[in-house]
Amino acid sequence: MTISHSYQNQLAQDRFGLKLTARLSDACDDLPYEVTERLRAARVRAVGQRKLAARQVAVGAVVSGATVALHSGDEGFNLWSAIASAIPLLALVIGLLGINVVLSEERANELAEIDSALLTDTLPPSAYTDPGFAQFLKMSRESARP
């Protein structure tokens, strides 16, 4: 009985509240033009601010992405981003060293081929008439002697 009365009282309260606020809603329709215009302007400004905020977030993301390899001392610095930004530099150094080794080896091989071609080739007779070559042979013999 008490529960039923309480429930009915709650229902009556809700009905009263809704009926009364329906009257208040009617009052909203009669707002002065000046007020409705200012509300409209405030709404437009608020929606505009939202767009502005969204754009700022997007620009911030792009800028932070583009400068991640350049910035190393700001507040967002951490070890992993430093390692990530050092990887391209490291790859460049390793590449340059590799190219240098390959070029040096190629040049050494070319020189070795020329030397071996010269050494294995038979000497032309005119070589013995060259005073420099004669001196070279002489010194070679002397040095070979014990």
Place this chain on the structure above:
Amino acid sequence: MATERELSDFLKSVEKRAFKRSVYHVRNEESALDIVQESMLKLAEHYGDKPAAELPMLFQRILSNCTLDWFRRQKTKNALFSNMGDFESDADDAEFDLLETLRTQDDSQQTESAESTVDRIQTMKAIEIEIEALPARQREAFLMRYWEELDVTETAAAMGCSEGSVKTHCSRAVQALSKALKGKGIRL
């Protein structure tokens, strides 16, 4: 995430009620407009990326906070705390029967249609005066619950109090309004 259109439509649907609610609180149209504008901006700036379904709750909370901030700024804390007497129950409350009031109102409802426009406006003004006369927390709970049609849980969350407090505030507000309007001979 609410689209720009959804946000705009939502604000359009609540702006007038928000303005009137603020007027009831601060009793100054200029300040009420400022509060509503500030609330709209805060919602759009900070919560514009939230789903559309969450906007009503967020907006009510922001509006309440902005209104409180206004009172703080105006250094009218006394105006808020003077309503503490509201928590004391009146001796005649126990004898008050809301059902009886509503029955009386329902019986005479057939004559409502005969009211002139002037009478309706006067009634509306009288209701607004009584709403303004309510203690701040009662008014806030009543308007959120029945005008914004939030449920008890949502109202409690928006007001930052317990569900029991919301029920108590609403019940007392309804009783106060019902008695005041009945005293003025106003029927809904």
